[in-house]
Every structure is written in C-alpha cells, then in structure tokens.
Amino acid sequence: MSHTITQKPKLLARIxxxxxxxxxxxxxxxxxxxxxxxxxxxxxxxGAINGLTVELIEDHIRHHVADPDTDTDPHRAEGAAELIDVIRTYLK
Structure with missing residues (x-):
C-alpha cells in the first residue's frame, strides 16, 4: 500500500x-x-481502533478503487463516496 507511506507519520502517531x-x-x-x-x-x-480502520479503508478505496473527488465516471465516484460514508457510519 504505497499510500500508507505518504501517511506514515500520521498513522504512526495514531498507533x-x-x-x-x-x-x-x-x-x-x-x-x-x-x-x-x-x-x-x-x-x-x-473507538481509536475503529477510527484507524476507517482511515485505512478510506485511503485504500481512494487509491485502489475509485476516488470520489477525482474519478471521471460519475457513477463510480458516487458509489465510492457512498461506500466511504457507509464504512464511516458502520465503524463509528
């Protein structure tokens, strides 16, 4: 997961x-x-573990599935945004 390298200091602080x-x-x-x-x-x-889990899953979706902020396919962008929202709600 190359995106974890860019977030490494933030993730390590959470840990x-x-x-x-x-x-x-x-x-x-x-x-x-x-x-x-x-x-x-x-x-x-x-709660802290759930927060870390949400952050990792969201980053994974944004970097390996679809980024709702930049995806040119509106259906895929909407689906990714909905998935992120569901995960945030579920792991709240």
Whole structure:
C-alpha cells in the first residue's frame, strides 16, 4: 500500500496514541480500578481502533478503487463516496 507511506507519520502517531491508551488499560487493571473506569478506557481504545480502520479503508478505496473527488465516471465516484460514508457510519 504505497499510500500508507505518504501517511506514515500520521498513522504512526495514531498507533502511538493507541499504545498509550492500552497502557492506561493495563495500569487501571493493575491498580484494581473500578470496572466502569476500565470499561470506559477499553471503549476509548475501541473507538481509536475503529477510527484507524476507517482511515485505512478510506485511503485504500481512494487509491485502489475509485476516488470520489477525482474519478471521471460519475457513477463510480458516487458509489465510492457512498461506500466511504457507509464504512464511516458502520465503524463509528
């Protein structure tokens, strides 16, 4: 995926934030934190993973399938835009 190379610093920053969130979950468990607090931390991790997944899938669609902003075929551009919207909604 050559497009990930251009996004590499941004993607790595997201991964580092995810590591920090996972470390927070580990610390909470080690400290016998309240289960509601641990669940909130885990929910944050899940949201961050979903956000990263959406970004990767959207970039893949734009670079390997069809870019709705530049595709000259209006039907393909519309289909790609709809697919991106569905993925964003599904992984929200």
């Amino acid at each position: 580092r934030r995810l590591k920090g969130q996972m470390d927070a979950v580990e610390r909470a468990l080690e400290a016998d934190a309240d289960c509601a607090d641990v669940l909130n931390l885990v929910a944050s991790v899940r």
